[in-house]
Amino acid sequence: MRPRLLLPLVLAGLAGPSACRPPAEHGVEQRPPPRAEPSAQAPAIPTDAAPGAVCTPGEGRCTSDEVALVCQGGERWVEERCGEGSTCLGAGCVSLRAEGHPPVGLAREALLAPQGEGWLDAWSAVGPLPGPLPEGDATTPPDAGAPPAPRPICAKDGYVEVHEKADSKKGPKPPTHFVLSGQLVSGRAQRVLLAAGVSGRVRISVAGKRVLDATREADPAPFRDETRVPLDLDRGVHRIVVEVEQPTPAPTGFWLRARSPSGGPAPDLLFATAPEATCTPAELLRAEIQKKPTATGFDVSVRPGWIGLGPRNLVDLPHRAELASEKGPARPLVEGTLPAASLGSPEGAISLSIPFEKTGTTDLRLRLGAAPGTEQKIPLVYRGALQKRVLALVDKRASIESSAATRGEKDSLLVHIDGLVENLAQNDPDISWIKRQTEEAEALLASLEKGESPYAGRFGIQRRAYRSPLDGRLQPYVLFVPRAYRPGGKPLPLVVASHGLGNRPEIALRVVTGEAPEAGFNGLLEARHFSGLPDFGAFLVAPWQFGNAGQRHLGEDDVLRVVAELRAHFPIDERRISITGYSLGGTVAFYLPLHYPDLFSAAAPLCGYPNLLGWESIRKAPHTPWENVLLAKRYIVNWAENGQHVPLFIVHGGKDDPTRSQLVADRYRSLGYPYKFDVQEDLDHNVWDYGYEDGDMIGWLKSHRRPKAPERVRFVTGEWRYDRAHWVRLLGMEVEDKFAEIDARHSKADGVTVKTRNVESFALDLSQLALREGAGVAVDGAAIEGPFAAGMLWLVKKDGAFVRVPEEPSRKGRKRAGVSGPLDDVDRHGRLVVYGTQDPAQIETNRLVAEHFASFDTFAARFPVKSDVEITDAEIDSRSLVLIGNPRSNRVTALFESTLPVRFEPSALTLRGKRHEGEDVGVSFLHPHPRNPDEYVVVHAGVGSAGTLASRHLPRFAPDFIVYDGRITVQRGGHVLDRRVALDGGFFGIDWN
Template sequence: MLRCRPWSMLLVLVFCSWPGAFSLAQKAVPLTIEQRQTFDQELQTLQESLEALHDRPASDIADASIFSKGLQWALQYDQQFSPRDIALMKQAIVRGKQRIEALDANKKPWSTRKGKLALGYVSAVDNSVQPYGVIVPENYDPAQPIRLDVVLHGSTRPVGMSELRFIARFDEGDEKRSSAPDKPYIELHPLGRVENCYRWAGETDVFEAIEDVSHRYNIDRRRIVLRGMSMGASGTWHLGLKHPDFFVAIGPYCGYVDTHHFSETPLKNFVKVGPLPPHQELGLHMLDSIDYAANAGVVPAIACIGEKDVFFQAHVLMVKAMQQEGLTMVNLISPGTGHVIDPVTHAEQMRRIGLYVDKGLDRQPQQLRFVTWTLKYNRCHWLEVLGLQQHYAKAVIAAHLRDDEIDITELQNITRFAIDISRLSTVPQKLRIGKTELSLSPANTTRTRKIVIERKENVWSLADRKGKSPLTGKRPGLQGPIDDAFSSPFLCVRGTGQPWNAAVQAYSNASLKRFADEWQHYFRGELPIKNDTDVTDEDIRTRNLILFGDPGSNSLIAKVLPDLPLEWTREKLRLGNQEYPADKHVPALIAPNPLAGENRRYVVLNSGHTFREAELAKLNYLLFPRWGDWAVLQIDPSYTGSTPIKENVLHAGYFDEQWK
């Protein structure tokens, strides 16, 4: 651990707020009837004007829509507003109109503006508009590729005003000004769906924002940096170590790395996470970045923390985890400081990051050692893990390219993997796995450009499917748990037929409504919903289907049921060797959608996220999977949906690697 000298001037970033939260200190009051009517009318006008721009590119409309979307959420979820909030709402109306008028005149002045900008994109997850901030330096030349620094914000309680307060940090108007910084990089500030530690759709948001920025600016993909403070640092550990071939370096500043130890932080609002049911303990291996410490051997991590930071123990734990993997963690400690950014320490962090940026990302490393616990995170440069012996157990693969031979020096809990020949500096002729030597003929290495190796009956051999993943079993993109279905495009489907059991249908309807409310409030988008009779082949091909109801009410449940690891009749349902009366039990599960063929889409029964508003409204480290791949829920057979949902989880867990 290295100590950096303190400095008298500190840039203070409070753990639970962004800059801009100063408005919370001002007295907040309800809107008057006149104010409410005016805002509602202006919002309607903005939305109608945006609809009239339907022939413009979606990205252009998104840049204008971020203001009306922010105003809509503020009016829907907040009851009281400070003077600063009201000013931001009025400013959103002005700025929304300005961008709409510019687009209507076929102009887009913000596309060439330097300095701070607030932009937007349409998320593929739910077709919602999501805002992000960028800071373009004065010296940016579109003809020259430029470094991109992705900066993740700290924790903030999600409220209706969240978007408008976030946008206010970056929106300086669209006219050219002289406020642009003199830096050798563009900064991208994703919203991350506000508050989830960049998990689930929040994780997707970061990468979608990167792609949107890369379409607008000439980004050097070999020089993308990920950094952040507090929750942003936790997100940096999380995303950086699980996608170690994407970033040239990561810079976490004061961020947690696990669930259990972090939950024991002596703060009044913290909730201790004690021993959990076995399936929930396993699920933590998907999220806790400390389990992926070994991947810092691939992506350089330059960490910082204050000597008196209440979360100091988090970096101590990561130091030990890296030591166990044979690595030395760079941990710059600012003497005498708490949970703040010390400018001197931060400057040293940026200097060290710059050294890696100068070299650029090495896309053809000669040797790799990669660790994962799930096929959700399965790739590291030219290595891809395609099959595990057991999910949520540590999987390790280490490989070394020597001349014309690849030597697999370590292999643990992996049954199938691939080597992307096109990403290697030389074409290998041989592959060695322990005592097994496989010859790689020119046909193998030139026809597919990716060779797949699999273990059958304890013997390693080359797969004969030309690099394709198997059609059965857990595989990348189809590995669960239930919550993973909401990180990629999905569609909720309500049943319109005659239900087998009225109470089950009432529960399913209430569960869908609950999910819609939670998704809009906490994931900042309208939940995509269709009736089962309206689902198209395109929906099945491109989206995860989230089916609510039973085989009687939902025709799609009836269609997929024969291919699911579940028996379900009017009288009973069975998972594994357990049988339950069907009139007072509801199955919730995730599995590959048999209707989607090889398109790698999920089907989910009767569940949104398995964590609820109690966790979403509290602390982001509580957003871990509660049910795994499946659960059996006990309900009141007389339930009609007129009262709050009461569900008793009888059993929950994971399917095996063959979805059984």
């Protein structure tokens, strides 16, 4: 089952025993009950009645579940009592008898109402049933054999999990399916949008009519509201059936809720399940639990509430908390009542400050509901003196910030302390780790308070951090400091170790030094406890890389910033910075050196994946013209020319498709570049034990030194961001759908000669070359006018030939390194995600999409989110913006609309002179920030809500702009469109036109 982040609070008695009792047949009516005579006490006249009239004929409303007020003849309000087989909902009494074979009667007490986010999360389920879903309109179990008894599925977190992941180790299993059912009760004739997100094959039928048949993979997880189906409901009861098939071993499930076309929840809508398999409100109640350690115990906050189905009429919630005791009575803490209106909100939290008299584990027992209620146990582990020591460190945060330590030292110490607090909050059982880390933090702080550098003179493993400007959060990395290190002393080599998928940085250091843990790569114990690492006389560093961002922009940026941190604070030999990695990290070790050839002196990629064009998901999919351009630019084999001074040591297992790595090795061979390609025929993916045995690879990496000013520089680039190598810098390309190439040489005899291709402007750093007086410069066979001083030489192509210009040519308003696109280039910028709130019908959608673009599937980046009314002018101007919603719904989109390349209409949008009509049409594009030329504005917006929602289905490789409609939602994730359809897409011109 999928792990839950929120702990459930079970409240069995909240709904009372009647919620579980099947309705009496005599109380179910087939038609609305006759109007009752007016009660003796005249009902109150609604306050919103029109002036000059008592009421409007046909008008009605509920005063309780059993009583309605109806307008009689436009003259008076009449009280109508609903019979046992009906309930008051909307404008009057509604029969609870559902048509069917046989007809189903619902009890008023069994009705649930959508609360919070409104998920339909309570179902009567039959299954698993053998075989795939039957074709046709069958929505009941097959006749063969007695079907299993229905059981309730109660999904308090909103997502309804149906099939668990199947065990595929024993071979393929035949598919199975479930049939889930419930009853929608509508108090009015209305159109609703049935919003679903599914994994597996899911069919939904309402009142016997199929409304959805969709198949989606489980990875990435389903999006909420990814499919919206219009559904017309009459007043009354409508049977809803959800059939779920597991066609692959992946788990299945769905999100489902009913929304109003005008935005927000659908009005006057209730839900019920079969009497023999129901979910009580208690089983649907969830709670957010937060524990904060204090010096004497814990502060605990518990926020109960429903985000899906809950009680129709919320009532105040009694609660009682006490500490369990092994000897003697429990110690009472608090007793009270949460107001019904506050449930699920920050104001509806139970706040407890719990002091402890002694160390050890004690259960916090929390009872919700009137006695006897139901109890939730929350274990608390108090560490006594150790906990006091950790909290004493927390109290030193202000002094750490005000100290003379470097920013990196402060951030490293703060993340160290934050980790200890988290260990205590999570009842981490690894007490030896907490003690050791506490002692280390105290020692670091003691040095700081003496005015010393807290990390000076410390060798071996150091867990460090820096604050990333991308998402504003502290990013950890792990550093090994050799004993040869002396502040201000001899520069030492640096080796970057890039981890495998799902690994921790500590594991990467262990692996590359030949100390790979035998128990596995993903365990906390293996990352925390090891007897040290061999000292190779070099700095070793393992970046976190935002989790599994790998070679993508986030991961690449993290590596570069970690290297910059070390270069700024340690004596790093600038010409001996190398990189290695395995699996995902092996891919990183292929990519980064060829993107930054003047940073790395050597690279050792093990069992990597540089064969992008051979990946099955890309090889088997059709490609648009702009996808072919992007794939060529992201295919690292095309960058091999940059590796002239970056020797490679490639290791691959013979049973692990070594042709993946061979593509780069073959290209190096054809170019005459230095490389080793070691294929171990008897090994599979796990070549690291062999490749890193005895740390020999570290020795090989250390032995290589980057040339200071190589006599020849071959530089190619397909993306503006990667614009330099050694003493050559690209400024502008002539066209951007092809690679730019610069082949530059220098010698005392011949001066500088350069050959270019697809280059509009570039620069040469002559200060690195020590040219003798009178040396010449020739570009593409034509001499450049001298003389040449030891500085930057700026060259621009005019009328087909390069000419010298006195200063760096301006690229204002033009594409350049850092502001060039495509869409994912924003990943190298700090950003704020801004969702629009100006149109009530789009607020919910805009917020959903903002949450999506604020995070990355398996990556650890989490970007800040604000509404368009919360963001300040200073925030608008200071960073890149990701704007969610069209100008009608987002005031910042409207603010910039005149400077952006798209125009929105009520029923269409126009981009590049092409008009696209439809509520489900959307556009995603990237453009220079109108107020800050170093930043971007990214817009994800639709003509209506459906188009905005569709933006979550973009592939990873998207151009500068892409226009789409609902057909893009057939697939999630992936690098290319594949089965998805785009209406338009491509790149803006070099002048952003």
